[in-house]
Ligand SMILES: Cc1ncc(COP(=O)(O)OP(=O)(O)O)c(N)n1
């Protein structure tokens with residue numbers, strides 16, 4: 204088989220364990236998967252003895268040859284040689300690449316696992332035909348994984364290696380990939396200078412009752428670009444104002460569900476003495492968020508229990524995670540909910556409220572940058588990293604400190620080395636052009652819309668970056684306004700259709716929210732944050748977006764300005 208003509212787009216890695224294969228026959232499953240469109244197969248069996256490995260590999264090779272698809276053996280060069288199949292996949296603890304190449308010869312396909320820049324660079328240098336980068340997301344299929352790097356980690360590795368080396372072998376990524384996230388993973392993990400060739404998948408095919416159908420669906424998804432964020436060709440700021448009315452009416456008509464997971468309790472045990480106060484504040488925030496959601500025209504569901512998420516995700520709404528709690532249990536809860544919404548292809552808004560600083564209550568999203576100047580603890584940073592690598596977020600929203608933390612976590616490769624990108628994010632005090640660039644780059648890397656709130660809000664989908672200067676100082680003096688902006692955004696994106704610009708919906712939500720604050724604050728009866736809250740709810744509910752055109756302060760940011 205000519206190895207230069209092989210496709211890596213849908214790479215099946217087998218598993219013979221009862222947990223995944225069950226009582227199915229491995230040869231039958233692999234043949235069905237080939238019928239469905241798998242383009243490469245790796246026989247991975249960690250338990251069988253050498254005799255059985257060779258016997259099964261021979262049977263599999265007879266099948267893969269019928270479909271002109273290469274068969275590789277995991278770890279075992281000796282088995283590959285005995286079978287005469289097309290190659291091997293070796294990990295960092297297996298036979299070294301040089302020896303494997305000597306034994307198998309130049310025509311063999313040799314793939315190498317890489318989990319960080321050093322491993323990837325050394326495999327490229329050594330002449331690997333492809334890199335298997337991972338682990339992307341946590342997976343029950345492989346428990347001995349050192350790092351979960353998320354799609355952004357894959358992308359960071361490829362970007363860093365591309366700078367150092369000219370050779371660009373094929374590349375796939377692996378770990379926790381299935382129909383629910385494959386398009387997003389490919390979008391987020393592929394740098395333009397070295398896009399991924401495909402994905403390697405175990406359980407989503409080997410564990411399926413209908414492997415042919417599973418492979419067929421995955422092959423279609425791999426061949427179809429992800430839901431485009433960039434549907435809107437922005438030429439001027441009126442692109443963001445002319446549709447306000449239509450988008451607002453649509454929220455009111457559809458009344459989408461906004462599922463809020465609001466966790467402001469920082470329960471790093473033992474519980475802090477102020478626990479009761481914090482719990483009370485959390486309830487207040489939930490109450491306020493629910494009222495804002497209703498006033499906007501959407502339907503709030505306040506549920507922090509992920510067990511319900513799979514059912515709620517099917518109701519056509521959006522999930523808002525106000526992540527404040529960093530215990531392992533809380534993280535699992537968030538992760539499970541994100542998986543459920545990703546699987547249902549519904550939007551998720553992440554507000555990493557508790558991740559930028561030690562225990563604190565994010566009472567506001569505007570005028571309150573100093574609240575978060577302390578920076579994240581190691582636990583918070585690691586929790587944020589887990590959360591970011593556990594699924595796909597449609598929107599990531601935070602104040603400057605929170606977005607800086609997200610960006611720092613992104614810029615770490617899997618060996619936890621921060622790669623500074625030119626701005627010292629820890630020092631704060633970034634110039635407006637630096638903030639705009641930061642938000643834009645994060646949006647590109649995450650493949651989502653990023654919102655950085657402040658006196659000026661920066662909003663970007665990676666292609667267009669918008670500056671919004673609406674809002675009112677009272678928003679910074681009321682508990683929970685940061686969280687409720689997330690809910691407003693969720694309501695708007697939950698009402699949008701696939702293929703529409705997410706950025707436009709996000710900007711519409713922010714303008715609705717922030718101009719309502721201005722209208723409320725200008726009422727005669729409003730003379731402080733207390734009187735502001737009811738007037739704000741009234742303004743949110745009664746606002747006519749046609750009538751706010753004059754209030755809107757939106758600019759399109761031009762790079763270099
Ligand atoms: C395509 C692909 N990529 C990565 C791996 C992981 O290999 P390794 O690190 O050797 O871990 P085990 O598979 O041996 O558990 C892979 N198998 N395939």
Ligand SMILES: Cc1ncsc1CCOP(=O)(O)O
Nearest residue numbers: 342344345378379404405406
């Ligand atoms: C072999 C391997 N290497 C890294 S993750 C993984 C298993 C991936 O399994 P799944 O596709 O079921 O998540």
